[in-house]
Amino acid sequence: DTGVSQNPRHKITKRGQNVTFRCDPISEHNRLYWYRQTLGQGPEFLTYFQNEAQLEKSRLLSDRFSAERPKGSFSTLEIQRTEQGDSAMYLCASSLSGGFAEKLFFGSGTQLSVL
């Protein structure tokens, strides 16, 4: 168990640029989640994959946000035309489906700063 890995750890970009973050989940985990955490707030659920299928995306913040998990392994989260309000920590989590209240394993996050 090498844990959930997120890259990069920090990203600084200018307003209007596109950014992409990568998440590598724990290898045997079939579920993958993206959350956003702003300063002074708890994580906010964005989207969810089971294997390669994106089964929940209605809570993505706008149509500028998109996520993929092409082969059911790693995932990417893209933000197009970034705005200063997008500055936040983006968290990825993974889990193995089955049972009640499954345990989510979180990565350390990607801190985005939009100038």
Add this chain to the structure above:
Amino acid sequence: AQSVTQLGSHVSVSEGALVLLRCNYSSSVPPYLFWYVQYPNQGLQLLLKYTTGATLVKGINGFEAEFKKSETSFHLTKPSAHMSDAAEYFCAVSDRGGGGADGLTFGKGTHLIIQP
């Protein structure tokens, strides 16, 4: 809609003293309740969870929490604080287990400070 309120954005206790972090939730159905801890530069880690059954739940590192339906609360306690407990603590609620398309609804977090 479900929600979580954590009372106190910062809590300071002396080493060896009781730790009490408060969490109240709102849910239209019997909830699943969680406490996660976030150490600096690390990902969130599950401390404990309540699903059904026994209302007193024991977790890792000596923490425990009690589900009180009448008070809609799930407060986190530890009898004796240790310096290594200094971290950010998040309470979370889910109507359907928190996995899958449900997701977790988190509180704003409580920063626990341990004074020597």
